[in-house]
Amino acid sequence: MNVGALCRHAPPHRLQDDPMMEAERLDDVLVPRTPVRRAAAVPSVLGPDPIGEWLAQEGPGLPVGELIAGLSERLLAAGVPIDRATLHLRLLDPQFRGVSIEWRPDQPVEEIRRAHGVELTEAYLRSPFMLVAEHGVGVRRRLTGPNAQIGDFPILAELHEEGFTDYAMMPLAFHDGTPNALSLATRNPGGFSEGDLRRVSSLLPMVTLAVEVISQRGQVRTLLKTYLGDDAGERVLAGTIKRGDVERMNAAIWFSDLRGFTAMSERVAPEVLIATLNDHFEVMNRAITAHGGQVMKLIGDGVLAVFPTPVREGACPYAGCAALDAARDAVRGMAELNARRRALGQEPLAFGLGLHAGEVLYGNIGAPERLDFTVIGQAVNEASRLEVLARDLGRTVAISSTIARIVEHMGRRLEPLGTFHLRGLAAEEEVHTLPEDCEDCGVDVPAEAAAVR
Structure with a gap:
């Protein structure tokens, strides 16, 4: 309790073409708690990969919005043509089911919290995130060219209208099975190359770990403040x-x-x-x-x-x-x-x-x-x-x-x-x-x- 406040003046994953839709731009989104396949192990990224080193050393200490922005900017600088990245994160929160965090180049990171009950709405049920959460597999959709599949899900048509050419969503499963997802989209005329997606996939275990640490830390603070109050919760966290x-x-x-x-x-x-x-x-x-x-x-x-x-x-x-x-x-x-x-x-x-x-x-x-x-x-x-x-x-x-x-x-x-x-x-x-x-x-x-x- 800020006891001085009142008187200070006083005196990685394989991508498949499975039908999925994304829980984005919905007023109430995120996932029911269901078993999800865990990420496969990959070789240590604590070596020649600077993005992996950054994820391991700095990622867990960042706010989740800064983590997604930093990851996207580093991948973009490394040649992966990312024009939009969105993290869909399940929350343990009395008021919200989850949160979607969207990054675009040269724009502020946007955070949209999703209310409880969203998992029962048509918008969620028709979203790729619902299938990612329930089956633990990724999805890849071309948005232009002869193999375009923009009619599968509303979000794809929206992205196509904005000039995006390719879309991928990858699951991020926490150790307790809590399902989350990372989606990427590009305006690159050729879309994502297989090398682009392999590069992102190789980093997913480190991304998942960093996001899990950040999420758990935030949830502990939220629950303590909810049940004890702002100041008492902070005091308990401080020891x-x-x-x-x-x-x-x-x-x-x-x-x-x-x-x-x-x-x-x-x-x-x-x-x-x-x-x-x-x-x-x-x-x-x-x-x-x-x-x-x-x-x-x-x-x-x-x-x-x-x-x-x-x-x-x-x-x-x-x-x-x-x-x-x-x-x-x-x-x-x-x-x-x-x-x-x-x-x-x-x-x-x-x-x-x-x-x-x-x-x-x-x-x-x-x-x-x-x-x-x-x-x-x-x-x-x-x-x-x-x-x-x-x-x-x-x-x-x-x-x-x-x-x-x-x-x-x-x-x-x-x-x-x-x-x-x-x-x-x-x-x-x-x-x-x-x-x-x-x-x-x-x-x-x-x-x-x-x-x-």
Whole structure:
């Protein structure tokens, strides 16, 4: 977690003529997980072949787009007439089935992510990548001349219209069988020579290895960020993995809860319940992350999040303001969600939110075999108590006097609710909420502060 962000201004394969089509230029593409024939072993490329040496020594450390661009440019310089190269890569990603990365000379590398479910679409089913993925063989198609075969697949006709003369797609199978593919196309009048394709084929094992290393590294980062959060995921990757590895941190704390969830779970089908939760969490997460917050945990139907500050004592006003702005956006986001639900004949949703600020412990907590990267502390407990109080008062948001004080000089207008006793706290707490007219909930924040949020 960039704890300084919010307050830094504060004060190889054989090619066959099998029908295949390419999963390119589709809005949703990539492969189902199916067994694929592995690449055949070839002699070591760590010798006279400079492209092989580059793949082995530098390839695994590059972003995949740079790898494909570098490979294509080196092959082109070596005499292989490549005018277009596309890598189709399967992903292990909660949001995307895969990605297509296209290189053309003198153009930026284009990356197109493919949504889950694309493998069921007609566009994918009519693509060469589908057959490459399922059978593990390559395809070669001439696009001009007496042996042209541009009617087999739509992508071939598109490439023919663009002036391409030859097309080849080669499978790249990972060690676990995950299917991927590399396609090449040329505008050379004679197309690719057999020597051109043999040269590319000899490099495929090294290409596959480099792409696999890059892909796995990226997928680990994506999954850690998805399940732990951006900052916690990066900390785990950086080695903060020992139980008890924690740090003291001041932050604004967010604790929210979807109201009526237990009763709802008794009335609606489980599938509907999950969809409802997902919609609610999407609204909360969007509001929190848009203002520099970190979602630490989803607790049943609740959300625990923090807005960090590097201030050693107390809380930074920008962190408090960020939490208030996120609360405002959450209220508006839920109103928009409820408008859509009413249009579908669904009951509206209500939520409660408690906001507090103070010191928390942030890091690895749990059993040796099961750790959690989270925040704990009295400030978290107080935020939770404020959420309960908001419910009891029939309010959506309850804000502690601590946040009210630190944002006061920023011109934030909050509505006082009174003084209340919070369970587990000795002293009574003066509680505030957002004003009913939330249009002026915002405040002009220095440009640098807005940028880090």
